[in-house]
Amino acid sequence: MKSEVIRYSCLKGQGRAKRLLRRSVISGRLPHGCLFRGPEGVGKTLFARGLAAALNCQAEGRKDLLEACGECTSCRKYASGNHPDFMLIQPRGAGIKVDQVREMITSLEYPPFEAKVRVVVMEDVHVMTTQAANALLKTLEEPRPGNLLVLTADSSRDLLATIVSRCQTISFTPLSLEDTVDILQEKHGLERAEAELLARLAEGSPGRALTLRTFEIVPLWAELVEFLSDPEKRGDLHLLDLLDFAARMAELKGELDELFALLRRWLRDLLLDDRASLSLYRPAGEGGTDKRWNSERLSAKMRALERAEQQLVRNCNRALVCEILLFNLQA
Numbered sequence: 001m002k003s004e005v006i007r008y009s010c011l012k013g014q015g016r017a018k019r020l021l022r023r024s025v026i027s028g029r030l031p032h033g034c035l036f037r038g039p040e041g042v043g044k045t046l047f048a049r050g051l052a053a054a055l056n057c058q059a060e061g062r063k064d065l066l067e068a069c070g071e072c073t074s075c076r077k078y079a080s081g082n083h084p085d086f087m088l089i090q091p092r093g094a095g096i097k098v099d100q101v102r103e104m105i106t107s108l109e110y111p112p113f114e115a116k117v118r119v120v121v122m123e124d125v126h127v128m129t130t131q132a133a134n135a136l137l138k139t140l141e142e143p144r145p146g147n148l149l150v151l152t153a154d155s156s157r158d159l160l161a162t163i164v165s166r167c168q169t170i171s172f173t174p175l176s177l178e179d180t181v182d183i184l185q186e187k188h189g190l191e192r193a194e195a196e197l198l199a200r201l202a203e204g205s206p207g208r209a210l211t212l213r214t215f216e217i218v219p220l221w222a223e224l225v226e227f228l229s230d231p232e233k234r235g236d237l238h239l240l241d242l243l244d245f246a247a248r249m250a251e252l253k254g255e256l257d258e259l260f261a262l263l264r265r266w267l268r269d270l271l272l273d274d275r276a277s278l279s280l281y282r283p284a285g286e287g288g289t290d291k292r293w294n295s296e297r298l299s300a301k302m303r304a305l306e307r308a309e310q311q312l313v314r315n316c317n318r319a320l321v322c323e324i325l326l327f328n329l330q331a
């Protein structure tokens, strides 16, 4: 956890979400259930932390109630990451479990230790089990006074209507390329060139950019694209290479969907013949794509990728999913 208080003025982008939150906080009409919905890695949890700090900041006469002072006792506790009235609930294994929800509900039976508002953040509720979601409904509708529940969810995934209807939804969007590059440089110390490449590939999500970097997904992807694009690397002779790639892909575990997202992007660029985008990761002149890959074959590859993504969601054997996918992609 970062040891600094999250101040809204330092958070980039999400102007609409900031305006909505500020208006609710100033008018004292912040609902007790908020749903931060948007793409992965664009700052939803960060905004929830900032909101918690702002709501409990003890500084007098703040001009902007959404801005924590960063100096008072409360702010210092948020900065150190151990404020007793801040709870973060994250998916355990495949999702948020009913036990986690029950445990949270029990702790809400007691008033906050010291905060005006105890903030409970539940991350990625799109992967919450139905049982857990049902256990949450009553608390979400009417939590005890002094508690605020902030749920975060991926906008591309379905959510139970019963959850959505009990919250005020605040939409988050991808950041601009410049903001993403700035965050990667200023907060994470990346060099400009790397920050730009990752920002483009992650499509406005600093979180995804960092995942791509941490798990070294881009180099593996580049190798794969080169392997799959080379018409000479076909047939039985390269079966072992193919199996080796599949094994390396499977090692990515939970981050495998990020590699799939890059593969989808590559196929999409080929389909649209988007040379500008292709040249981002395949400098001109560096090998060609198999000329037999017409739009029909490329569409078939896209479908193979979609099938593989669905199999991952259903928890099929990763290595097997990757092997079948690679066979289909190199066909």
Ligand SMILES: [Zn+2]
Pocket: 056, 057, 058, 059, 068, 069, 070, 071, 072, 073, 074, 075
């Ligand atoms: Zn403060």
